[in-house]
Amino acid sequence: MCPSKIKRIPIIDMGLIGLGCEPTKEEWQRFGKEICTAFSDIGFLYLRGHGINLDLVADVETTSNKFFSLDENIKNRFARGITDIQGFTPPNREKLTVDANRHEIRESYDVTSMDGKFPDEIVPALRPAVKALADSFISLSSRILEAMAVGLDLERNFFTSTHKELCGKNNATCLRLLHYPPVPPNIPEGSIRCGSHTDYGTLTLLFQDTMGGLEVRDRNDEWVEATPVKGTILVNVGDILQFWTSDKLKATVHRVLIPSEETKARVTRRSTVFFVHPDDSVLIKPLDGSEQYQPITAKEHVMKRFQETYQY
Ligand SMILES: O=C(O)CCC(=O)C(=O)O
Numbered sequence: 001m002c003p004s005k006i007k008r009i010p011i012i013d014m015g016l017i018g019l020g021c022e023p024t025k026e027e028w029q030r031f032g033k034e035i036c037t038a039f040s041d042i043g044f045l046y047l048r049g050h051g052i053n054l055d056l057v058a059d060v061e062t063t064s065n066k067f068f069s070l071d072e073n074i075k076n077r078f079a080r081g082i083t084d085i086q087g088f089t090p091p092n093r094e095k096l097t098v099d100a101n102r103h104e105i106r107e108s109y110d111v112t113s114m115d116g117k118f119p120d121e122i123v124p125a126l127r128p129a130v131k132a133l134a135d136s137f138i139s140l141s142s143r144i145l146e147a148m149a150v151g152l153d154l155e156r157n158f159f160t161s162t163h164k165e166l167c168g169k170n171n172a173t174c175l176r177l178l179h180y181p182p183v184p185p186n187i188p189e190g191s192i193r194c195g196s197h198t199d200y201g202t203l204t205l206l207f208q209d210t211m212g213g214l215e216v217r218d219r220n221d222e223w224v225e226a227t228p229v230k231g232t233i234l235v236n237v238g239d240i241l242q243f244w245t246s247d248k249l250k251a252t253v254h255r256v257l258i259p260s261e262e263t264k265a266r267v268t269r270r271s272t273v274f275f276v277h278p279d280d281s282v283l284i285k286p287l288d289g290s291e292q293y294q295p296i297t298a299k300e301h302v303m304k305r306f307q308e309t310y311q312y
């Protein structure tokens with residue numbers, strides 16, 4: 001690991017604002033300002049002291065490994081679609097880079113509702129494991145959203161009142177289980193694990209395993225490695241938050257490379273991601289009154305991005 005590279009994505013400690021704590025006014029201010037500074041610079045930060053029990057993440061990974069190890073035709077019985085956005089996506093179905101020839105070697109299971117589609121008969125432990133983790137992600141996201149409003153000098157409930165239904169019916173918030181299979185020996189030229197993209201929603205919270213490969217493009221257009229830092233959550237800004245803040249907070253481009261080391265290429269990489277979205281009907285328009293972006297509802301924006309990235 002190159003220390004000069006990791007230095008560019010700051011590590012921010014939640015301290016007394018993590019889950020289970022009763023933060024003071026000063027803590028809300030301190031944390032709100034620190035995250036907004038990172039979000040307006042590289043757009044990414046590592047969160048320490050968040051209070052999510054890491055056993056919940058391990059449980060989700062272990063149980064979902066059972067699902068990913070099934071035959072493709074069984075997994076496809078739980079496929080997601082463009083309007084029914086819960087379920088399995090096979091490799092190369094979702095192309096994050098708009099380049100038809102670029103193979104993306106990744107599969108995923110998206111969960112937007114705890115009552116939605118799950119492979120209950122085959123992996124009964126998956127639904128309860130995902131629900132337990134989603135509950136913690138929802139509580140943590142609400143704290144971050146509240147602190148962010150404080151840091152941006154907005155009404156304190158600005159973001160929490162526009163994100164009332166995380167993982168509810170009228171909201172695209174999604175817990176995504178990502179499985180990057182071992183890289184096969186003869187892959188098409190230009191293959192990648194995850195093509196360059198920005199995330200679509202407000203914020204993204206990511207637990208990655210120890211394999212590495214995730215890179216973030218900084219303000220000088222240089223790729224910076226988002227090296228895994230044990231126990232932390234990597235948090236980044238999505239498109240919607242960039243629109244809302246007229247580019248003050250940055251939705252930074254990122255990608256996951258195929259490892260060059262044989263020892264890493266031949267093993268699985270796992271990550272568990274929570275994409276936070278506003279409630280469907282929320283109209284996103286620049287908060288400073290500028291006309292930099294056309295107003296669009298959260299739902300219209302996310303559907304447009306799905307149309308662009310899914311191959312059906
Ligand atoms: O797996 C990762 O580390 C990143 C995945 C990602 O960027 C995404 O799913 O949007």
Ligand SMILES: [Fe+2]
Nearest residue numbers: 197198199254
């Ligand atoms: Fe992403």
